[in-house]
Amino acid sequence: MSLGQCIRNKRKSHHLTLQQLASKIDADAGNLSRIERGELGVSESLLRKIASALDTTPANLYAESDAIQPQHQVNEQAPTYAKSQAETANSTNAKDFVQWFRSATPYIHAFGGRTFVIAFGGEVVSEQQFIALSHDLNLLASLEVRLVLVHGSRPQIEQRLKRDNISPLFHNGLRVTDDAAMEAVKEANGAIRVEIEALLSMGIANSPMAGADIRVASGNFVTAKPLGVHDGVDLQHTGEVRKVDAIGIQKRLDDNEMVLLSPLGYSPTGEAFNLSLEDVAVSTAVALDADKLIFLMDSAGVHNLRGELLREMTAEKAKNLLRNVRETEQAINISEDVTYYLPAAVRACEHGVARTHLISRHIDGAIIQELFTLDGIGTMVTELSLESMRQANIDDVGGILKLIEPLENDGILVRRGRERLEMEINHFHVMEHDNRIIGCAALYPFESEKTAEFACLAIDPAYRGGGRGDKLFYYCANVAKQRGLKSLFCLTTRTEHWFLERGFTEQGVEKLPAEKQKLYNYQRKSKVFSKTL
16 A cells, blocks of 8 residues: 555545645645645655644554555465466566566675665664564675664653653754763663664574574774864763774674664763764764665655655755755755755765665665665765766677667667677767666767767666756767767657757758768668758
């Protein structure tokens, strides 16, 4: 069941119309309808309002939407067609699993021996979500991923302060950690660490943890210093990371241990300081030169103004979004936790961490879905764009063939064998996304006529519709201009309007370079188009 369907069922169980629910939460009924139909994403702040109006919580809505529906069992007296349907469904599920597992193979190869820092708030432990997370961590560990866990402790600290009738103090979003609060901090972090270590020690038969042999290392790896006095307010035992013992952590990782860090730091004078989860996670990822930093948070990721989830964004784009949040008075569709984690992601990228992922803690298997599927389920922040264009080399032949063979089979492109492609590879240019070839095009120059043939344009079906064909075309056109060529021409049977929309004009065959005229296939009857550069 989707999240939208879950919201609709809850609304109907409360006998509310869309308009009535919209009035209760001061929202647009049309947008609510689109959310329920799955046509529009929902921000965390709006989801909280909806949950409150429906007497539930966002966590319950997520849990119900992600619940696996029990399959109906087929008994021996069931009709034959029912058995056949069940068998077909099982066969389809098996095929889907095989296809997914095969598609995950490149990631499995890529992640072995890599270092991932995974950070999560204390809510993951307090709301019993770490059990499912431990299964995913065990899977990653079995694939020889080097794991560093950084946990938070905010809800546990608040619980202990409330128990002791101590009012929490904050200044500009920072906790003022006095002596009494520091005792609660120590107690909360100790309890969380013990619970996490216990859950990672499970090895129950017939469970995802069966056969697990996870050793957890923790210690005084983080050196901290006090934040001091801010605007006349002494933050006391609240501190920031001064140094991370990367060598000590690396030794534990080399010994196949999983490292667990609490948001605590220690000074050379023997004091302990209360740190933020984001500060410890980013500082650790930077010190270790980690390949990935992963934040588990309440929302599904970063959304744009239309409520659409942004799958990828550069650090520069993230900074622009945060700048707009600070400077505009208009309500921007960005959740509170994103305002904490997105600046941390930017900081990590600017200090050398290749990729930072922001994903929902409410989705079972979120880490696996984010890391082992093409699109992922959250937002990935990178220092530079994952897409690039370059001249092809001999190692790209396989990727190019995979792109063009379906188009050749449909008669859209002229058939090229591997041998010919290998001979002509220097004429090809490719577009890469995350080191995967998703587009190609060729330039065949005719130097004496100062022109070139633009040919074999192909984009991976999964990446069409994003203007990538245009980007690849203009890249090739710029390459041609740099070579001193004055025009481009192309031959096509199916895509004449695409070229007309980009400034090409139709020409006769006689306008082709003499050498190309000799090779013209009159049976194919391709149309000729040209464009002045």
